[in-house]
Amino acid sequence: xxxxxxxxxxxxxxxxxxxxxxxxxxxxxxxxxxxxxxxxxxxxxxxxxxxxxxxxxxxxxxxxxxxxxxxxxxxxxxxxxxxxxxxxxxxxxxxxxxxxxxxxxxxxxxxxxxxxxxxxxxxxxxxxxxxxxxxxxxxxxxxxxxxxxx
Numbered sequence: 522x523x524x525x526x527x528x529x530x531x532x533x534x535x536x537x538x539x540x541x542x543x544x545x546x547x548x549x550x551x552x553x554x555x556x557x558x559x560x561x562x563x564x565x566x567x568x569x570x571x572x573x574x575x576x577x578x579x580x581x582x583x584x585x586x587x588x589x590x591x592x593x594x595x596x597x598x599x600x601x602x603x604x605x606x607x608x609x610x611x612x613x614x615x616x617x618x619x620x621x622x623x624x625x626x627x628x629x630x631x632x633x634x635x636x637x638x639x640x641x642x643x644x645x646x647x648x649x650x651x652x653x654x655x656x657x658x659x660x661x662x663x664x665x666x667x668x669x670x671x
Contacts, residue, residue, distance in 0.1 A: 524574070524584040525642055527657045531622060531633035535651035544609035544624070550602025554665045561665070562589075562597040565610070569594025580642055580657045604671045606664065616647035628671050634662060 549563040561572045569591045575583035598605055606629060611622040618637055625632040635652050656662040 522584055523581055525581045525639045525644075527580055527637050527639060527646075527655065528662055529635045529648070529652045530654045530656055531635050532651050532653050533631075533633060536622070536633055539613075539651060541611050541613070544611045547608050547610050547623070548598060548605050549664065549668075550598050550605040551665055551668060552597065552601050559665045562594050562602065564591065564594045564598065567591060569597075571597075577663075580639075604668050606668045606671060613649070615649045618646055620649065620652075625667070629667060632667075 545566045547563060547565050549561055551559055551561050553560040557576045559572075559574045561570075561574070563570045563572065569589045570586055571589050571594075572584065572586040607626040608623040608629075609626075611624070613620045613622055613635075620635050620637050622633065622635045625634075634656070635649075637646060639646065660666055
C-alpha cells in the first residue's frame, strides 16, 4: 500500500483558538529504523498497531499497518524499544479532507504537526489558516527522527 502524505507546521496561536474534538493519545516506539525502512509499534487510544514503512521518495512511501492486541503493543513498547514518543492526535475535517494534527509532549512539547493524506503527489487541497510551513520532505520532522530528540 502507498502512503502519500504532506506534513506542515502549525501556528500555535491560531491552533489554540480553534474549536477541537477530543484527541486520541498515541504512544509509539521503533523496533527497527534506518533510512530504507522502519518498523513501528503504536498504541492509539486502546488499540495496538504494528507498522512497516519503506523509504520515502518525495512524499510517497510504502506502508503496511496491522492491528495487534493491545497487550502485545504494550509489551513490545516496554521490552523492544529504547524510547517512546507521546502525542495527542486530533482529526480535523476541513474542505473535504481530514487533517491529522499531532501535539507532542515531553522534550518535544511545543511541536505541533499537521498531516494530510492524499491520493496522488499532485493532488490539490485547501489548507486551513492554522497550517504554516510545508515540512513534508524534511527528514527532521519524521517521527522516526523526532524520537531521537528524547
